[in-house]
Amino acid sequence: MAHRRRDRRHQAARHPPVSARPARAPPSPSPDPGGSGVSPHIPSEYGRRAAVDPLRWPDVARAPRRAPVRTALAARLVRRALRRLPLRVRTEDGESLGRGGPVLELHDSEAFFARIGRSGLIGFGESYMAGEWDAPDLAGVLTVLAGNVTALVPRRLQQLRALWAARQPASGRNTEDHSRENIHHHYDLSNDLFALFLDDTLTYSSALFSGIPAAWPDLAPAQRRKIDQLLDMAEVGPGTRLLEIGTGWGGLALRAADRGAQVVTATLSEEQLKLARERVRAAGHEDRVTLLLRDYRQLTGTYDAIVSVEMIEAVGAEFWAGYFRCVDRLLAPGGRAVLQAITMPHERMLATRNTYTWIQKYIFPGGLLPSLDAIDHTTREATGLRVTRQELFGPHYAETLRLWRERFTERAPEAAALGFDATFQRMWTFYLAYSEAGFRAGYLDVGQLLLTRPSEPAAPGGPEKDKENPA
Numbered sequence: 001m002a003h004r005r006r007d008r009r010h011q012a013a014r015h016p017p018v019s020a021r022p023a024r025a026p027p028s029p030s031p032d033p034g035g036s037g038v039s040p041h042i043p044s045e046y047g048r049r050a051a052v053d054p055l056r057w058p059d060v061a062r063a064p065r066r067a068p069v070r071t072a073l074a075a076r077l078v079r080r081a082l083r084r085l086p087l088r089v090r091t092e093d094g095e096s097l098g099r100g101g102p103v104l105e106l107h108d109s110e111a112f113f114a115r116i117g118r119s120g121l122i123g124f125g126e127s128y129m130a131g132e133w134d135a136p137d138l139a140g141v142l143t144v145l146a147g148n149v150t151a152l153v154p155r156r157l158q159q160l161r162a163l164w165a166a167r168q169p170a171s172g173r174n175t176e177d178h179s180r181e182n183i184h185h186h187y188d189l190s191n192d193l194f195a196l197f198l199d200d201t202l203t204y205s206s207a208l209f210s211g212i213p214a215a216w217p218d219l220a221p222a223q224r225r226k227i228d229q230l231l232d233m234a235e236v237g238p239g240t241r242l243l244e245i246g247t248g249w250g251g252l253a254l255r256a257a258d259r260g261a262q263v264v265t266a267t268l269s270e271e272q273l274k275l276a277r278e279r280v281r282a283a284g285h286e287d288r289v290t291l292l293l294r295d296y297r298q299l300t301g302t303y304d305a306i307v308s309v310e311m312i313e314a315v316g317a318e319f320w321a322g323y324f325r326c327v328d329r330l331l332a333p334g335g336r337a338v339l340q341a342i343t344m345p346h347e348r349m350l351a352t353r354n355t356y357t358w359i360q361k362y363i364f365p366g367g368l369l370p371s372l373d374a375i376d377h378t379t380r381e382a383t384g385l386r387v388t389r390q391e392l393f394g395p396h397y398a399e400t401l402r403l404w405r406e407r408f409t410e411r412a413p414e415a416a417a418l419g420f421d422a423t424f425q426r427m428w429t430f431y432l433a434y435s436e437a438g439f440r441a442g443y444l445d446v447g448q449l450l451l452t453r454p455s456e457p458a459a460p461g462g463p464e465k466d467k468e469n470p471a
């Protein structure tokens with residue numbers, strides 16, 4: 001039932017059927033090549049509440065239930081916090097809050113505070129989706145909030161988080177069945193949608209720029225640079241038996257095959273698999289790349305190197321030990337595993353790991369960012385693997401997200417033509433800006449981690465061939 005509800009929310013947000021092929025429109029320059037971080041934002045739907053379809057977006061279209069005490073308490077706490085922040089908050093009745101900075105325009109203060117009183121940060125995001133507030137520099141506003149996240153909630157309330165914060169639904173557990181549903185929710189939305197804002201490499205993870213700020217033409221080379229650094233850390237070359245956990249649209253597998261590696265790559269996304277298979281065929285690498293529609297827990301074989309880019313975020317804390325045991329089991333003696341992972345501070349991870357968030361509700365169900373400490377502790381407790389090198393580049397993810405966000409905004413009419421409605425577009429814009437703000441504020445980081453173990457005599461074995469899903 002939970003899976004069907006998620007499907008209705010996103011799949012009903014677009015009516016026309018969309019092919020598995022990406023849109024072929026050529027890339028155009030970023031609207032803000034100077035890197036100011038300010039871009040046109042999706043126009044507000046405030047005053048046109050009927051424009052939010054109640055069947056597609058029930059919790060956005062439905063006004064919060066009247067709860068005067070909770071609303072008043074939320075208003076008092078939020079107003080007090082906003083007065084101390086470097087923001088300019090303007091309400092519909094002319095009130096001004098904050099110490100100056102990026103502008104947050106409140107169109108419906110009562111609804112805004114009622115949503116926050118009812119569901120905290122989920123309500124904050126839903127209020128934006130409903131058009132109850134706007135910001136000309138959305139990422140700037142969210143960066144200020146992310147940088148002051150511990151000051152927004154009084155310490156006593158933080159200590160009582162377990163009593164008032166929403167809890168994870170059962171579908172958030174990334175069992176094999178739930179993992180398929182959760183991956184489908186996001187990555188099977190439409191290849192055409194992702195092609196609107198990704199560069200020609202179709203790489204949906206942080207790039208590594210030669211310098212920042214960056215402009216749109218810098219993105220594709222930066223994505224290749226990121227992939228090359230990861231493959232170099234894994235020492236991938238001619239004849240390397242390489243396993244990739246999380247295929248994406250095949251960009252890394254193709255780059256490794258160009259080096260002469262024998263690649264097995266696994267995904268749970270049917271849409272990504274279809275397009276990755278087409279790209280492998282077009283590149284003439286069918287003899288070097290084997291594509292699997294398979295959970296990481298079901299993989300077999302022995303590999304000289306294992307790589308996984310921003311996939312551990314979809315594993316869940318309950319399954320981290322099992323995930324790393326799989327990597328340990330599949331890696332040949334003397335082999336090298338490299339992860340690219342989004343991380344957060346350990347204390348924040350511990351405080352929020354059981355909290356249900358806006359990102360989990362609308363973007364990545366079941367998602368949870370690990371900390372570097374958690375990765376190190378888990379690998380030491382569950383495996384013989386050790387983190388022996390790390391390359392961190394969080395500011396580069398902020399730039400990557402800015403370029404994606406500006407590109408998506410620029411191509412909003414094409415998203416509408418694909419059938420993604422205005423509420424979806426505001427949701428997607430908020431997601432990209434929210435994520436960008438986390439990296440700009442230093443609340444989030446991203447890095448490539450090399451995992452090795454004491455060398456042993458090489459063991460025989462090789463990459464498995466896909467009998468169910470031939471490339």
